Amino acid sequence: MAPTNTVVIMADEHSSKILGCYGHPQVKTPNMDSIAARGTRFSNHYTSSPICVPARAAFATGRYVSEIGYWDNAIAYDGKVPSWGHRLQEAGHHVLSIGKLHYTDDKAPTGLDEQVIPMHIANGHGDLHGLIRDDPMRREQSRGMAEKVGAAENEYHKYDRDIAQRSADWIRTEASKHKDKPWVLFVSFICPHYPYEVPERYYNMYPPDQIPLPKQRVKPMSDHHHWWKLFENAYCIDEFFEDDDHRRRAIASYYGLCTFVDDQIGMVLKAMEETGILNDTRVAYVSDHGENLGARKLWAKSNMYEEAANIPLILAGPGIPEGKVCATPTTLIDFFPTILDSAGVPLSDEDRKLPGRSLLEIANAPDDPDRIAFSEYHACGSKTASYMVRQGKYKYIHYVDYAPELYDLNADPEELTNLAEDPAHNGLLNEFEAKLRAIVDPEEANDRAKRDQQAKIEEVGGLEFIMKIEGISATPVPK
Numbered sequence: 001m002a003p004t005n006t007v008v009i010m011a012d013e014h015s016s017k018i019l020g021c022y023g024h025p026q027v028k029t030p031n032m033d034s035i036a037a038r039g040t041r042f043s044n045h046y047t048s049s050p051i052c053v054p055a056r057a058a059f060a061t062g063r064y065v066s067e068i069g070y071w072d073n074a075i076a077y078d079g080k081v082p083s084w085g086h087r088l089q090e091a092g093h094h095v096l097s098i099g100k101l102h103y104t105d106d107k108a109p110t111g112l113d114e115q116v117i118p119m120h121i122a123n124g125h126g127d128l129h130g131l132i133r134d135d136p137m138r139r140e141q142s143r144g145m146a147e148k149v150g151a152a153e154n155e156y157h158k159y160d161r162d163i164a165q166r167s168a169d170w171i172r173t174e175a176s177k178h179k180d181k182p183w184v185l186f187v188s189f190i191c192p193h194y195p196y197e198v199p200e201r202y203y204n205m206y207p208p209d210q211i212p213l214p215k216q217r218v219k220p221m222s223d224h225h226h227w228w229k230l231f232e233n234a235y236c237i238d239e240f241f242e243d244d245d246h247r248r249r250a251i252a253s254y255y256g257l258c259t260f261v262d263d264q265i266g267m268v269l270k271a272m273e274e275t276g277i278l279n280d281t282r283v284a285y286v287s288d289h290g291e292n293l294g295a296r297k298l299w300a301k302s303n304m305y306e307e308a309a310n311i312p313l314i315l316a317g318p319g320i321p322e323g324k325v326c327a328t329p330t331t332l333i334d335f336f337p338t339i340l341d342s343a344g345v346p347l348s349d350e351d352r353k354l355p356g357r358s359l360l361e362i363a364n365a366p367d368d369p370d371r372i373a374f375s376e377y378h379a380c381g382s383k384t385a386s387y388m389v390r391q392g393k394y395k396y397i398h399y400v401d402y403a404p405e406l407y408d409l410n411a412d413p414e415e416l417t418n419l420a421e422d423p424a425h426n427g428l429l430n431e432f433e434a435k436l437r438a439i440v441d442p443e444e445a446n447d448r449a450k451r452d453q454q455a456k457i458e459e460v461g462g463l464e465f466i467m468k469i470e471g472i473s474a475t476p477v478p479k
Contacts, residue, residue: 001319001360003344005175005182005281008335009268010059011261012052012100012193013301015290016045016312018258026206027255031266032314035285039316040324040363046373046390047289048332050301050308052475053077053121054379055288055332056102060084060110062336062354065376066445072379073127075456076120078104082350084339085111085184091345094178096170099163099188102475112186116166117159119190122475125460129471130380131453132463136234139380141471145299146240148195149250151203156190157260159477163189164264168271175277182343187268192257192291194300194474196249202256208248211255214294215414221296227383227402234381237299247294254293282317282342284359286332302381304388304397304405305415309375313359320363329373329390334359369393374439378449385446389436396432400446404429 016022020029021036022043048058049065057070057077061084065071068081077083085095089111097112100119121127129137148154167187175183221228241247265285272278290308292298301308313330316322333356337347341358355374362368373390384400393410406420406429419425436442457463 001341003182004318004342005277006184006284006339006342007268007272007281008184008186008284008286008339009265010100010186010188011285011287012188012190013289013291014192014258014261014287014312015293015307016310017307018192018255018291018293019312021314022312026211028205028259029262031262031269032285032312034269035283035314035316038322039283039314039320040326042313042315042326042328042330042359044327044329044373044390045286045311045313046309046329046331046375046388047287047311048375049377049379050289050303050375051377051379052102052288053126059288059332059335062333062356064333064355064374064440065378066440066449069448069452071449071452072130073121074125074131075452076102076104076126077108077110079109079111083111084336087111087340087345087348087351088184088343089113091181091343093181093343093345094183095186096183097186097188098167098170099159100190101188116170117162117478119159119475119478122472127380127472128457128460128466128469131457132466133383133450133453136230136381136383137467137471138236139234139471139473141473142235142237143240145194145196145237145473146246146250148197149246149253150197151200152197153199154195154197155477156193156195156474157199160189160191160261160264163187164267167268171268171271171277172275175275184339184343189261189264190477191261191264192254196253196257198253198256198260202260203253205259206252206255208245208252211248211251213244213247214251215296215416217296218416225403227386227399230383231303231381232297235298235300235302238294238297251293254291280318282315282320284338285312285314286335287311288332302377302379304375304377304386304395306409306413309388315359315363319360324363326363327367327369328362328365329369329371330359330362331356331373331375334362372435372439376440376445378446385442385449387436387440387442389432389439391432391435394428394432396429396436398433398436398442400442404433406432
């Protein structure tokens, strides 16, 4: 496939369920939809970890979180593991990021020639509360997430507008200066990440009284599953909503944020069109993870259900089939070989050992339902690690020391019937556990994560220090 310039656009916390081109009946995302119309939409794309920092580390390195050890929102990517950016730099390509990265800081050698207004982990140490795993801390900062709902301007909207403007300016004034080899531009927005506030005109697009309430569990998992009891006690966001009308306002705000970020993407696409590079540049739209948005009384991310783990992925440009929907399971680790492939950088022997595969190849191949999508979680609210294996119509969720879950996504796309509770599926559970153990030793990785997190706790001042400081729910914008 001929090398081209590449623009990768990433949003934060965008569930694949909340886009027009993915079938949502209300939410307006015309610019994302336009990418899908002239390219390929992936229907089974998953995050490598349903929380920001580990997901972005896997995206950068093409490696599983349990291999690279960037476990949570306090242990961030520092450039010690090679990224696709490093490989592009070695080959002489210009690599630029504009917006959120969520790495350690802008001094870490992460494979970027330029970092424009980068957002990194808060205060240089990120979410320290999430390091406490054996007895997960109750996240009292969740109250603020419920309080900040509705029509309002905030610093994140200003930041995203700045990201869009700077991206458009770079395309118009700087892109043409890098003609010897294809360049890669990584544009990374904050929205639709909470707080659930949105500029008024976007909020008014989605009247709360026209928004249905999200689905709930048939029976509460916390009643009989201790992992979930601890998790729901830690992630207690739903407790702070006054009533269902309050929840509808939060959902309306999220819908508005999806349209808001779509408009910012439109600015980038317009600059590409005006400079004549839109049709000969490959464009990808993806999120780092999803958003529960009240389903099962859960908000934010941090679990393996479709709302949080399944994320949008749309590709368009030279060599990518138009108007196609690809059902092959894929994850963020596939971006490493994809970006190298798009830029024309051959994979090294070391690169070929990575678990990912070029999405350009996958888009042009027949669907492969037997391919496995793997995700893992070792962060805040979880007493032990959770893992996801998606293959064919089944999704298997494994909790270290606790009972698993199993769903038939063809018959039960809303994941309301846990087949793991039926002894008739024990054989299938054993098969999926074997598939998981072929990828990772779940107990060993769980123990290693906790050792690293304990070392981090000691490094920053100990448990008492962490318990005294105020918790964070969203990273402040860079000053």
